[in-house]
Amino acid sequence: MTKELIVRTGPQEYECREGVLSTLPKRLEERFVKNLLIVHGTVSWGKARPYLEDLYQAGFSITEVAFSGECSYEEVDRIVSLAAQHKSDAIIGVGGGKIMDAVKYAAAKADCILNVMVPTLASNCAPWTPLSVMYTEDGVFIRYDFLQQQASLLLLEPKLIIDSPKDFFVAGLADTLAKWYESDEILSLPENAQQPMLMMARQAAYICRQSILDHAELAIASLEAGEVTEAFVKLTEVITSISGMVGGLGDAFARTTIAHEIHDAITNFPESHHFLHGHKVAYGIMVQLAYEKKWAEIDNLIPFYEHLDIPKSLHDLHLDRLDAEGIMEIARLSTKPEAPAHGLPYEVSAELMAEAIQALEDYMANLPEL
Incomplete structure (x- = not known):
């Protein structure tokens, strides 16, 4: 890197x-x-x-x-x-x-x-x-x-x-949530953890994650009621500004990795075009966590995703028609040689990405009914 x-x-x-x-x-x-x-x-x-x-x-x-x-x-x-x-x-x-x-x-x-x-x-x-x-x-x-x-x-x-559609705000929350999951593997490395700009980038990414998990429900309720509240303003600023500071301070160490690469790959499939940017990135977070085999964190996020109706599988994105070759196409597109995901401190390959996508699909298909 x-x-x-x-x-x-x-x-x-x-x-x-x-x-x-x-x-x-x-x-x-x-x-x-x-x-x-x-x-x-x-x-x-x-x-x-x-x-x-x-x-x-x-x-x-x-x-x-x-x-x-x-x-x-x-x-x-x-x-x-x-x-x-x-x-x-x-x-x-x-x-x-x-x-x-x-x-x-x-x-x-x-x-x-x-x-x-x-x-x-x-x-x-x-x-x-x-x-x-x-x-x-x-x-x-x-x-x-x-x-x-x-x-x-x-x-x-x-x-x-506050007068904007709920779907866009939810997509903003999802896109911002990715800042932590995409950057922390890199920013937490010993050689990066004490660099001043990277320390600030990591703190900004943490603020993104924690603010959303703590205040999203209140902020969305405010949006639905058309009432400007402290929680709503806070998350509006987190989505717009704090999230921008992650990459602004961290540069290639803290911009995009697997979650956004998955988004970019699935824009090649017309069925996904009516989903907002943040919705597709949210699915990419799940793929990244599956790639890293962080199933416990996936379990932690599932209630949040379901409460906000955020896609967590190809099925949710109307891409469940894809066979093994279609999944491999997403994997290839998201792991091109120039992809920022190769900056992660572990091997990133199309074969492993396809395995993670399929593993996630199987995992979501076998979730118990709520």
Whole structure:
């Protein structure tokens, strides 16, 4: 494994509180911004637009554009072209993680102009991290691209997030839970355990796991009731920011291993496309634990998964049609030579991965009825 450790911190400025979006005009004026390009989702835009009324009354030249739906190279180039056409000083992303990733990439590619993150979901750490997860226009994972600038501003409005669909929040919890399981085998190695940046990365990963297991039930109840509570705000910040700090501080020592590699592999199967990123990563956690033969920890997580209706098997992902060759295809895709999973302190191979996937499937199929 490489010994190189490059720390990529989070946004230049971050704030999470009710009413924070009313400060956006002043913050942009302080940065000498005049022309804005807003890239937004569809349903989320209708909910977010009222929170930006102060921005629209402040005299900026504003151009709006709807996001295509995928963070693809084609979409990034389209946003770059629009920013040049309208002489934009800043691009604001309003929506979910793929919008955040596309806007970050486009702003960097457009001569590193400012980029502003206004999430409408707490579903992943995309608003925080200076990297973009790239897909084909059909939704198949390609690779992660690191960027040479971080977000200029990240503003989290809890009242906007509380109005988001429950599935996205649950997916965010699942994606964030993976931070601990994917990184701890590496971060706990004696040669890493005393390195300051890696110590902080491991602590951030621990906060991710423990906060979710301790507070998820209360936070979800808050979401369902539409009430902003301390538990809800805490997990919104954990999903969006603390999870981003794990990889930001730990770099290749703490980014993604088996859980995310499994996610990336199963994006090649169209049946999985309607499942959210975090749901597929959650299944990947189970595969990683099966690979490591940590069946007791799987048992600990099963009630949590079932309570939140998170996929824990190929059957749950509607991929139970896969035969041995289909499982081997997932195994091959998740263990390619360049896969970060090879940074784990044990052998990672397609054969062993296929065995773990099948063992997990057998284990889940034989669970006693509750």
